[in-house]
Amino acid sequence: MFGFVIKKSFFDLWDNFLPAVLMNLGFIVLFAFPAVLPSTLSGAGPIPALVVLLVGIVLLFIYTGAVFGLTRAITDHQSIEWSSFFERLRDSWKAATALAVITVLHLFLLSVAFPVYSSLDNVVGLFALAILFWMSVIWWITAPYFLPLHQRLPNRIATSFKKSFIFTFDNTGFTIGLALGAIIVVVLSLFTAFLIPGIAGLAIWYQTAVKLRMYKYDYLQEHPDAARKDIPWDALLFDDRERVGKRTLRGMIFPWKD
Numbered sequence: 001m002f003g004f005v006i007k008k009s010f011f012d013l014w015d016n017f018l019p020a021v022l023m024n025l026g027f028i029v030l031f032a033f034p035a036v037l038p039s040t041l042s043g044a045g046p047i048p049a050l051v052v053l054l055v056g057i058v059l060l061f062i063y064t065g066a067v068f069g070l071t072r073a074i075t076d077h078q079s080i081e082w083s084s085f086f087e088r089l090r091d092s093w094k095a096a097t098a099l100a101v102i103t104v105l106h107l108f109l110l111s112v113a114f115p116v117y118s119s120l121d122n123v124v125g126l127f128a129l130a131i132l133f134w135m136s137v138i139w140w141i142t143a144p145y146f147l148p149l150h151q152r153l154p155n156r157i158a159t160s161f162k163k164s165f166i167f168t169f170d171n172t173g174f175t176i177g178l179a180l181g182a183i184i185v186v187v188l189s190l191f192t193a194f195l196i197p198g199i200a201g202l203a204i205w206y207q208t209a210v211k212l213r214m215y216k217y218d219y220l221q222e223h224p225d226a227a228r229k230d231i232p233w234d235a236l237l238f239d240d241r242e243r244v245g246k247r248t249l250r251g252m253i254f255p256w257k258d
Contacts (some may be wrong), residue, residue, distance in 0.1 A: 001212065001233045002177055008075070008244050009208045013201050016074050019022030021065050030056070030063050059099045062089065064094030064199060068147040071203040075211050079244050096151045098157045099143065106139060139181040142168040143203070148210035172214060178209050212237065 013020055022171050036054025038049040054223075069088030073080055110132065117128040120132040142164050149167060150160035168175045187206060192198075220226060 001237065002110075002174065002178055004153070004237055004241065004244075005178075005209050005212055006181070007247075008212070008240060009201075009205045011247055012074050012204050012208065013197055016080065016108050016204075017196070019070075019080050020073075020198065020200035021195055023070065023200040025201045027060070027063060028068070028194055030060050031060060032150075035238075044127055054104065058097055061096040061100035061103075062093045064203070065089070065092030065099075066148055067199055068092065068203045068207065069151060071200060071207050072211075074204060075207040092147065092151065095147065095157050095160065098161075099146055103143065110136065138165075138168070141175050144174075144178070144206045145210060146180065147203075148207050152214065166212075169243070174209070174213065177198060177244075178206065181205060207257075208229060212240065 003182040003223045014207070037056065038053045041049045041052055066085055069092055070085065071082055073084075113132055114129070117125045118130070119130065145164040145167050146160055149163050150157070154161065155161070155163070182202055182205060185201050189196070189198050189201065207229060215233075216228075216231050219236060220228070
């Protein structure tokens, strides 16, 4: 199943190469706002620079929410309607802002707590650092689920966060694999200045993973007595595999030779 997540994500990105680049360009332009402007305002004092930084981060998350909305259409085998961008923005801005606030608070708490506990040369300090580390790991592998789950299972924001953690702990190995894949996507993006795969590639990666993994829960709801280890993935993924088709790298680059 995980192998098909890789294949579908790759070909969904390839088939929508230009839209993905355009989405990534918008992200890069917005990224300049919190990355560059705060330093230009440093002469006015720390408060204006901090405000600009925080506003820029929130705007990035809101834009990312809209990108996740557009890439949901891609992973659901629908055509992208650019006119729906602002609709996606309107539907996701509250959830994306909440995610931004929690992420900023998490980083702030780490910046305060880490030096404090590092200075404690005892078991208590070491234990606290270990707790901070594992809580951070759990948060960073869980957070990417939030937007896809909130968009596919509309709920209150708090409920969507709860479902994200449930999704993580119920699919631990799958989640770790996705996190490692996300790291690879980020590393590859560095070589293209985040033009490709970029944020669009990450969004497709997680939208695909959530879409396909949710088939398990649909199946268990219809078959409550079924064993979780016996999920018939071949049958559940049949339609998606048919849509992707038997594609190869050779056929992707030289379709007339395949």
